[in-house]
Amino acid sequence: MSDMAKVPTHYRLLTTLKAIGPYLREPQSEEGYYVFDCLSVCVNDKKSPEKREFWGWWLELQKQGEVYQARYRKGLYDISGEWQDETLPKNVIDDVNRTQEAFHLKLVETMQSEFAIQIEMHEESVEFV
Template sequence: MSTEHLPYNRLIRQFMALGPYLREEHCEPQKFFFDCLACCVSAKKAPDKREFWGWWLILEQTPEHFSYHYKLGQLTEIGEWKEAAIPKKHQLEVNRTLREFYQRLSKKLEEYAVEIEPADSLAKDKVIHAA
């Protein structure tokens, strides 16, 4: 089914209901930005200086479907994501939060009878599947 019946403002409201993942200030029509601060790098730093391991995902709306791509990495103390290898002790948690978010996102889009597909640029071993 077409995605044209899904206006931007309605999608923003629906995506906000998925939890604390949507970063509306980074969204634009047909492009939605989500992220997750899964694990703190060091709790010894002041709260406003803390860095986190996690992921960010960009969902793009086309007339036919939605496509996604994501990266894993670190949110720096200045609030910018940088791609980086997740330390082994945090990999399970980062991956768990990404899978759980993707399942909720997929379910939400199913309500509108639209498909979500990996972006062509996403490596085959990075494709997420809803359970």
């Protein structure tokens, strides 16, 4: 069996990545590049749903040779539906870190067990501590 036969197709990867949880942004993803995000904590849940903003994280997972590099960032998902690289308030850090850590463990485990694909942290990835 050649190495090429082991490489999952884009659609097989999409199906597997979607199964990890509600994080995959399929319209922004393409072969070798997958976007995920998590709206961890609502900024103000008294606002109507279409006006809510969220603290959370987003991930760009990009193929680099035989591995995928994970570049995480955290910040504010604003009212226009865009991520802003902003410092998290102290009261939401634990929740954001918890959702990111749980997702990352699942991602690494799934990619390794399903496809024998390694996940490495990108040098510009933020630390979740």
